[in-house]
Amino acid sequence: MQPSTNQNPSNPGGRLTDPVRNPEQAPAPVRTKRAFFLLLLTIFVPGGAQVVAGNRRIGRRALVVTLTCWTLLILTVAVYVFDRAILISLLARPSAQLTLAILLLLLAIGWVLLFINTIAIIRPTLLAPGARGILVGATVLALVCTAGALGYGSFMLNTGRDTIKNVFASGPEMEPADGRYNILVMGGDAGANREGLRPDTMMLFSVDAKTGKTAIISFPRNFQNAPFPAGSPLADVFPTGFDCGNECILNALYPVVEQSYADVYPEGSNAGAEAMMDAAEGITGVEVQGYVLVDMAGFETFIDAMGGVTVQSGGWVPFRGPQRDDMYVRTRWFEPGELKMDGAEALWFARSRYFTTDYHRIRRQQCLQQAMIKQFNPQTVLTRFGDIMSAGENLVETNIPQDQLGSFLNLADKARDSPMERLTLGAPDFGTSSDRFSTYPDFGLIEERVDEILLTASGDAPEPTPQEKPEPSEDSSDDGASGSDEDGGDGGTGGESSDAGDTAGSTEATDKQDDIAGWGSEAPTAQPDGSPITEDYLIYLEQTGQTGLLELIAGDNDECTT
Template identity: 75%
Template sequence: MTDSRRPRLTDPVRNPEQAPAPVRTKRAFFLLLLTIFVPGGAQVVAGNRTVGRRALTVTITVWGIVLVALVVALVNRAWLISLFAQPSVQLVAAIVLLVLAIGWLLLFINTLAIIRPSLLAPGARGALVGATVVALVCTTGVLGYGSFVMNTSRGTILNVFSSGPAMDPVDGRYNIMVMGGDAGETREGLRPDTMMLFSIDAETGRTAIISFPRNFQNAPFPEDSPLADVFPDGFSCGDECILNALYPVVEADYADLYPEGSNAGAEAMLDAAEGITGLPVQGYVLVDMGGFEQLIDAMGGVTVDSGGWVPYRGPVRDDMAVRTRWFEPGELHLDGADALWYARSRYFTTDYHRIRRQQCLQQAMIKQFNPQTVLTRFSDIMSAGEQLVETNIPQDQLGSFLNLADKARDHSFERLTLGAPDFGTSADQFSTYPDFDQIHTRIDELLVSASAAAEDESSAPAEQPEPEAPAQAEDEAGSEADTPAADDEPAETESADSGTSEQIEGWTTTAPTTQPDGSELTEDYLITLEQIGRTDLLELIAANNSDCSA
């Protein structure tokens, strides 16, 4: 007969004192795993059930929100991106993540108290401490970092983007002016050497890029522009009135014509772009070229497929009298400094060559600015972005533009340069004496092509004519100070015409891929050509370096 007064066996989960050492060890790791995967579970089975139930309620609620977000991401990802692009939502998310991180940390501390590590053998105790540290990093650490990321993003958005309501598309498109600014010591004010108008379909994200050569002249202004009275015949005072000079001229002499607090130089550039293209321009993004370098590095570099040899200014070498170095044709993974040189070099070529490379680099950046890059490098990208950009795009627009950028990654860009090679050759001087009716016709055709729903994205973009090697007239309105380290840049010289090329044995008027003796081109050989003064050959070799794909 069993004695009813005999004490019942102790529950080893709640009262482990009498349990054997292996059981205590298993119990410890079981409770730790519960706290990792089911926060509050350890408290329900072995500790304060009230605390455990409350923690479980929070856990279930959070998982419910995550599942709803995943469903929304599958059904309407655009809405979800727009939601989390709002600074107020990011502030709430940062606070919630921080609270969850602290709460989870407290649960781990309470779980350790329930486990009572002093009951464990020394070896098991050390393993438990190590596992707990790893668990804390992977749980509370991740949530804490998420809170930091959200707050960093919010700060960047508030500092970079303007306030005010979102813009509406015009005729189904957003037209945004993107300018690369460089306020170097040798310059009087900021000059946007890189000027592109991005025309983006508001539904599909299909994008057309219209590039303005820096030496574009005679830019007209819309009737409602304050500069229309100042320059009734357009910005047309000769070589002093090239397009990239408009920004500093307005900043210095006509800033009072634009609303107080606005960027008068940038606003003037929008007016000029609208007058040139006939398109309503709704906003601008001004990119500092030093910040551009930081952004590329924050992204982990950018990859392009370069079709020709691209020269750039390299480090001093004792065995060479020149500093020119060369990017080889083929796939290039460029860091920030190299990407800046690749985009801006016009050694032995022309502005029109670098415009084409800039267009390619822009598409490469958008293609590679994917969710994986953003998630893994978010903090660096946000920090670089704050130093990179000035814009009048409102904060409320960010979500829709992020959605369009995501869509744009799936399409090839349509591209047009308002000069060579799309409007004759550099010798035709179209940028100096533009035909605006012809420009408007070509832009209308470009936008129709960019919006064509039946476009076969799998086919390669149509080949465009190559820019000719530099002609003396190409830079009639420019200055060597308009490129990085321009004082050390080889001068742009007259190119060899076809007659001269034919006199060079073994060479043709197309860019060669080998030396005259049939051996492969090398950087050292090109450097040697420059040292002996054969810039005519270097111009021929570099003539196709505007070929580029992303």
Template identity: 60%
Template sequence: MENRSRHSAGRAAILANPVRNPEGASARTRSKRALFLLLLTLFVPGGAQVVAGSRRLGRAALTVTLCCWFALLATAALALLNRGLLIDLLARPTVQLVLAVVLGLLAVGWLVLFINTIALIRPRLLAPGMQAIVSTATVLLVLATSGVLGYGTYVLNTGRQTIENVFASGPAFDPVDGRYNFLVMGGDAGANRVGLRPDSMSIFSVEATSGKTAVISLPRNFQNAQFPSSSPLKQVFPDGFNCGNECILNALYPTVEANYAHLYPDAENPGAEAMMDAAEGITGLKIQAYVLIDMAGFADFIDAMGGVTVTSGGWVPYNGKYWEGTRVRTHWFEPGRHTFSGKQALWFARSRDFTSDYHRIRRQQCLQQAMINQFNPQTVLTRFSQIMGAGEQILETDIPQDQLGSFVNLAGKARQSAFKRLTLGAPDFGTAAERFSTYPDFDQIRARVKTLLAEASATAPTKAAAPSKSPGGSSGDSSESPSGASSATPSSSSASSSPPGAGNVAKEDIPTTQPDGSPITEAYLVQLELAGQTGLISTIASNNDECSAD
């Protein structure tokens, strides 16, 4: 009798507990219970099962929840104490694969808990209106939890695949004299590389501890490129790549691909290896890796970033549709602040009509600095999939996967200081008319490079400012500017000459108004071209290499 009485009392207590047995509860209590169990599953996964369902399942889920909270706290502590190590870990494909699997399992587990919670709620016991509310809330909570974790799995796997497809295998390399030196080239990096000529060539020299960066731009029409004694091309071109206009620097890539690829038997890209050797021979810097950017896909990458913003100091021409009733197709970006789409940025970077290759080099430097400034964590997080998809299409590099974490960390530091920059031609080495690129002085180049690196290392962190321009003559110390970033110039097999008025025009001599005193407009420039006044157009456009990165 006593045992039966105790059993009855226990059963009565259970029935009196509306959380576990809602049958005898009021409609209002059932509604509160339903919302309570959903919120428990959201904030304390496993909690609903402990209080209203299978305690075994609930305790297992709570254990996983506590482990996740511990992992998040440990990650936050590591981010505060050693951010570089955290970035290095997260950039490793193996770590990304493990995290993707973990997030996928958590997404499935959380979904199972919500399904079980709905079973515990027993929607048929709820009023019709509350059934709709609970159903809608459950769908939204599942999207906010399992959906977000599932998307995280996709993002991590996309990043892992991109890294594995773009970056090389093998161990990370050490800095040389405290700096990483790598060659960045822009060209048509498609599968068929026959005849490829790099549009742009720059050496990025990054201090390993601070991220302070110097950028040395190599004009495409640079002649007599030298090779270090360690290069197999030293035997082929003992006096340098010096056969005149046929042997300008950007012709080296297709020449090696077509005729001397056998000299680089272990290289996946002999042309790129040859360009690294030439960059090393020219500057005296040890070049450790290369990055080849497909300029045709460059526009997609900028679009993936949401555009890029720069401030142009002068009028920049580009070719578009023919103006109605004319054979003129020149259009113009006016001076001022622009947020360019990918296609517009490519026009801005490649334009050299009415000016010179060196104007284009400085605009490309500015544009690349702007991209680095704007390639921040917020952009990456909000546009990760687009950026990863575009990156896989446009990048080729021999930088090892294991190096990526340290380089991403350095990129963050690099944004804190304006780049120091130097162009191995006008205006940093005389004027375009003096043709330093045709008759280079390598002793002078190497001395200036050493000075540049010393200045870059000493540069205090500062917000990038508009570049100063030195008309005519060396710009040595004025090379600190946000427009410092990369290099270059589009391909053509012969050196180009500067059009009249393209260089060495004093700023005060550049017209800013029409003869009647009204401001210069695009329509006015079109009329000048129709009238054949290209010299005046060149003078008006002569400062379009002045550019600053936002």
């Protein structure tokens, strides 16, 4: 019988060798296939290369870790699909983030060591020079995509943990009041021409503690005569309310308390924010548990970190843009329709009151808030986590406890697909701007309407019926509406530039301008020659002094949807 021709001449015993564990005698193509097979095992089944070709003890331990990680990942995906509220609540806790960051870092280090060991098992010197170069490149790419990704994830989690600790308060979780969380959200900045911080945007978010359904109650910045609830330190300071006239508009309360009455609030608290919470509670009759103070410059950065925000605008919205060589005015215009805005554009959209009133911009702010909540979804957080966390630390100050962040994120997630009920304590929900409801508010009527909108938001009541507008007061001072002053009344990033509007709540708008800019007027939909309205046409109107027509055209720019 002839000896087998498959025997290797260098193997005199006639035993067949295993090319995976003993590649020296294998042909070059086999060694190349073996190298990339072991590399793929390390990528997809860490520890697999060691089991089949290296130290089996190390390989078995690595496989146990690998199988455990895959099991946990599958369970995490299942929890996310069936009840992601649990997952969000857990991952929002700084302690859980720290634990996960450490685990990811250890896994990244372990994976790097496995890759190094796999290269040692492969023995690149056995490969042809071309295959050796490809192997090195593939290994570097694999390291970046696997261990590198885990290391980056660990870094991002630690960054998020630091942000949460720096922004959110410590202490026990808040309890809902009558089944709702009521959080006052304020936006403002301390411009160079302003004495202290003035929150030009004030909104009370009332969120159902179970369903997340939300009502937004907006306070005009020029709201007057704000009362304070019993038990508030300011109830003794201002026993008849914040009612000294135009000097005591609502957004002036923050700096007044910070400068003169901070000692009536507990040491270490934000006295201005606490005072605003008390005022919001006194005005609405709703217990306010927390506040969020948003820096407007930080707001711009946050929108950019989210990748922009999209709204459907119902009208032409002016903003102060770069001056064109062929025009001497700097007013530019957002067109009606879908607007995909970056941070600077979103800030202008939210704050502009050129040719309109404070009430127009309040409604645009409500719309923008809803758009942000709708678009601030888990996918956005995951893909832009680092940018969002970096922006978040410069964005807000709040007394919301760290441990409550998870439950609030869950409520925000539930609220994304539900329409928000909106109420403005002034025009158009309480008459027109010329009725000056914000100057002479009816607090009984406000509490009645607030109760209605909260019931509607919870799904426990039909839509409220329209209310008759109040009779205009004989003693009427302006309600804070602003016309088209050249400074704009809004700073894109630098705050309001209208000193009168900031310090006394008065403006230069006339009653006639208020009526033109009111919601009952019809705006032209085309130029006189029948062609569509364009930005150039609107700039022409401003250059020729036709501000009344511009007010008509801009009069519906508060109509927007998400």
